[in-house]
Amino acid sequence: MEAFTTHTGIGVPLRQSNVDTDQIIPAVYLKRITRTGFEDALFAAWRKDESFILNQAPFNAGSVLVAGPDFGTGSSREHAVWALKDYGFKAVLSSRFADIFRGNSGKQGLLAAQVAQDDIELIWKVLENHPGTEVKVDLVSKTVECGNIVAPFDIDDYTRWRLLEGLDDIGLTLQHEEDITAYEATRPSFKPKTLPAKVDAG
Amino acid sequence: MGKTLAEKVWDAHVVRKGEGEGANAQPDLLFIDLHLVHEVTSPQAFEGLRLAGRPLRRVDLTIATEDHNTPTLDIDKPIADLTSRTQIETLRANCREFGVRLHSLGDKEQGIVHVVGPQLGLTQPGMTVVCGDSHTSTHGAFGALAMGIGTSEVEHVMATQTLSLKPFKTMAINVEGTLRPGVTAKDIILAVIAKIGTGGGQGYVLEYRGSAIRALSMDARMTICNMSIEAGARAGMVAPDQTTYDYMEGRPHAPEGADWDAAVEYWNTLHTDADATFDVEVDLDADTLEPFVTWGTNPGQGVSLSSKVPSPEDFGDENAKAAAERALQYMGLEAGTPMKDIRVDTVFLGSCTNSRIEDLRVAADIIRGREKDPKVRMLVVPGSARVRLEAEAEGLDKVFKEFGAEWRFAGCSMCLGMNPDQLEPGERCASTSNRNFEGRQGKGGRTHLVSPVVAAATAVRGTLSSPSDLESAAAGTLTGIAV
Secondary structure (H helix, E strand, C coil), rough: CCCCEEEEEEEEECCCCCEEEEHCCCCHHHHCCCCCCHHHHCCCCHHHCCCCHHHHCCCHHCEEEEEEEEEEEEECCCCHHHHHHHHHHCCEEECCCCHHHHHHHHHHCCEEECHHHHHHHHHHHHHHHHCCCCEEEEEECCCCCCCCCCCCEEHHHHHHHHHCCCCHHHHHCCCCCHHHHHHCCCCCCCCCCCCCCCCCCC | CCCCCCHHHHHCCCCEEECCHHHHHEEEEEEEEEECCCCCCCHHHHHHHHHHHCCCCCCCHHEEEECCCCCCCCCCCCCCCCCHHHHHHHHHHHHHCCCCEEEEECCCEEEEEHHHHHHHHCCCCEEEECCCCCHHHHHHHHHEEEECCCCCHHHHHHHCEEEEECEEEEEEEEEECCCCCCHHHHHHHHHHHHHHCCCCCEEEEEEEEEEHCCCCCCEEEEEHHCCCCCCCCEEECCCCCHHHHHHHHCCCCCCHHHHHHHHHHHHCCCCCCCCCCCEEEEEEEECCCCCCEEEEEEEEEECCCCCECHHHHHHCHHHHHHHHHHHHHHHHCCCCCHHHHHEEEEEEEEECCCCHHHHHHHHHHHCCCCCCCCCCEEEECCHHHHHHHHHHCHHHHHHHHHHHCCEECCCCCHHCCCCCCCCCCCCEECCCCCCCCCCCCCCEEEEEEECCCHHHHHHHHHEECHHHHHHHHHHHHHHHCCC
16 A cells, blocks of 8 residues: 555535445446446546536546545445545545445545544635635644645544555554464354355255 | 443454554454455455465355346346456356355355345354445344455455454444334334434444344344444444344254354353443334335435425534435425325335345235235345245245236345346335435435335335325225225
8 A cells, every 4th residue: 555644636625415435436336346447437427417526627636525524424335435546536534434434445545534524614615715726634743734724634543554654454464363373273163164065955 | 340242242352452542542453253255345355365375364254145236037147237247257266266155146045145144044143244245234133243344354354364443332222112013123223323313323333222122033133233334333233132042043054062052151141231331322212113214315314104205494404404405306305295195116125124034024914915006116136045935935926926026036136226127217216225325226216215014015005105004095995885
């Protein structure tokens, strides 16, 4: 994973709450077996509407999405994160993220920054009144800057550390493989195994 | 101080405790007892293993099925949609390469991953269960800690059989009382989501408690836990009891003999201690609950079936008001319209929420001997091939077919329309599934989430209806004859 320290880019105000992952990427695009190439799938249904924000310059070149509360609800599809990244987004700002989306973002180097709704409202106004304004997201100081606004954001320390260092999760865990093996030796015999397969005779 | 059920299961799976305390604590490393796999969220994870040259650590704790893309007609023919076919074939090749047990289309154990696990007896109390699917919360009905994960985590579990997680907060959902006839588990969970909101459960594990929950069957408990994610909670749980053990005993992978006794002894400890405390408690009165339906485009936008479509003005919060306005426009509804006046085009009985044998039985009981509204199409999609066989052995397929419903093969089907089962733009559907998001069941489709009995009654009348509406209609007819 690429390390993340700061990013500055055009802010995109998405004045909507409950942006679910079916909106971020409709299910029809989940049939692909690759991890990249989802840029066309991002907000596919909404982008058919010419007035949608990503169809307007300069927002179509945006890289910091500023959304309403409860962003990323619904399905666990990591494709939602891949689509945002492939389009060019580096960070999403919202006052509340769905747990799975937040986790997926952290694994993929997309910064999910939790910003108070009052600050989101102020940033929206700046971005709407002055389209093209850049937003600076600083993971070191945990702040966002937009125009005259400087606001703190929340992110858990562990995800922050991993993002700053660009660390691979599996590699980190496998450093503790001895602990896993030791745990496995203590599991009771009544716990089920999928192999050998047992099925009903009927 | 005592522990909650969720804390007990968590603590029993800690491979390595995260360093530090409180907000600065590193995550715990948890062992995963069962990893369920399907075709949509796994190909990139298998590819990741392959690229890194890593084996799949515990194939004996992993099982795969085909469900999201599978057609529900002509399953003996090649899948017509090429990208769907490629994804299914990729799963088959990956399972062969890594040695993962797979139940393919046409197999008696194929079906929706969350129906298959419990029915094989692989889902058991006190386990940790994960799957690259947010409705993994379903398995919490057994007192398991079960949650949906993203594809990076799928790869992590494949490589290490563990997950790095920070402890959740705990929320008790206390449902006391007795459900009235025609009111079901689906109505409980829709009412819970309307009460706490789609974000209310974020960061929590929910534990469903109280006399109304204890009285529910396993199929019904699974319906409730299934939709925990719709309230924002990654997991929902019900403490195991005799109902759980009766369901499990004799299933293919349930423990046997001395193992069964040892398991039950352990399972009996899996309840929240009397002196344990939850971070939050929410109460719901089962006695007064009515059938619940959604009017909007998220599962929290629901009301009692006997009430009216709300007005955006009913919401104090500006975001909720704007969301309601947008939802009404998308749904083609006017504020103030009685929910029961809403006419539907389609009824979908299926999905990991409501496609088990009991769901089919209660729906069949309602339509038996009645006629379907001729303008309504009804799709019945059993959750698994085994549920379909069981239903056919009971003659339920005949009941549905005589009624005029389509009797299909197992899969996720119209819940998310990754296969050909989709709504047309503007088409309105009463659906027993779990998400009424814009375009979820097909581009431009309009979804009302309902219970199986409301789905069945709606198919008879053509408008959103409860079973009691059928009784009063029948009574009216009889009075007419008498006069």
